[in-house]
Amino acid sequence: MTTPKQFLVQAAARNNAVWCATMSRSHGVVGEFGVQAWAAPTRTPPLYPDAVTLVPGADLSALVARIDTAASGASVKDSFADLDLTEAGFQVLFEAQWIHRPASAPAVAPDLAWDVAADPEMLRSWALAWDDGDGNIDLFRPELLDDPAVCVLAGRSADGRIGAGAVACRSDQVVGVSNVFARDGGADVAWPGVLDAVHRLFPTLPVVGYEYGDALAAAVRHGFEPVGPLRIWVHG
Incomplete structure (x- = not known):
């Protein structure tokens, strides 16, 4: 069973x-x-x-x-x-x-304004912020924007700069979140906006993903439960 x-x-x-x-x-x-x-x-x-x-x-x-x-x-x-x-x-x-994490809004309001990358230029800006100089900017290609199950989430500051982000991928029973980042303050800064955006886009779907170390601890602080190892x- x-x-x-x-x-x-x-x-x-x-x-x-x-x-x-x-x-x-x-x-x-x-x-x-x-x-x-x-x-x-x-x-x-x-x-x-x-x-x-x-x-x-x-x-x-x-x-x-x-x-x-x-x-x-x-x-x-x-x-x-x-x-x-x-x-x-x-x-x-x-x-x-x-x-x-069960489907629900975050307990903490996001500090940034969040939306979905809708064109290659914004995706490129998101990738630059996510990569932070590691040399993987070209990993996220414009073809991703054509997949209706994928949403590249970007959190912008008042000056329009992308300060945080994540990728949400919907499947039949859950929405998976990956590539969570924040340029300042780490995952604790990113999660409220990511969860708010995911809840607006997929209000009935629970959220899943995987993390380890400090990133896992941050996810737990924002309502996630570890459910099994990989x-x-x-x-x-």
Whole structure:
């Protein structure tokens, strides 16, 4: 029998796979959903996995066979933290927690004015703020704006500067939030605006995602509950 937390983890994992598939398509990489996992046969964009498991106890050999382990940096999102990929040449990059928040407005009012990036110029400005000099500005391509399930959320200060942001990706049962950032003050500054925007856009959907470390602690302060572990494995 599936427990409520197991159901939430499965919903969060599938939502995250939808987002990874969308990001990959925007870079010309087409993955495929199977019963046990989503996987891409060629290397996905930087920072994104080549496979995301969708059910506990996924078949390890079948999973690895669906991705290109000959390419540098191949990775797997082990959504239930129940696989051992070491014999296939992988090592754990990091561990995190899936998080869940019921559909509701934030308890704290946002300080910034929030809207959805609607054109390539605004998306570029958002990417510059998100990247903060790390060299991944081109990760977010204009093709993302054509997907009705994806909303790139931007928080602007009074002078129009993008000071915070996130990505919201809707699936059947939940809305997933990722890439949460604030240029000043960290996630605690971003979350009230992100949650307010998500609640306005998807008022009936619970919010999911995954975080670890200080970012996880910030999410908990804003009403999220950790519901289960995941691991990111990288090849090589």
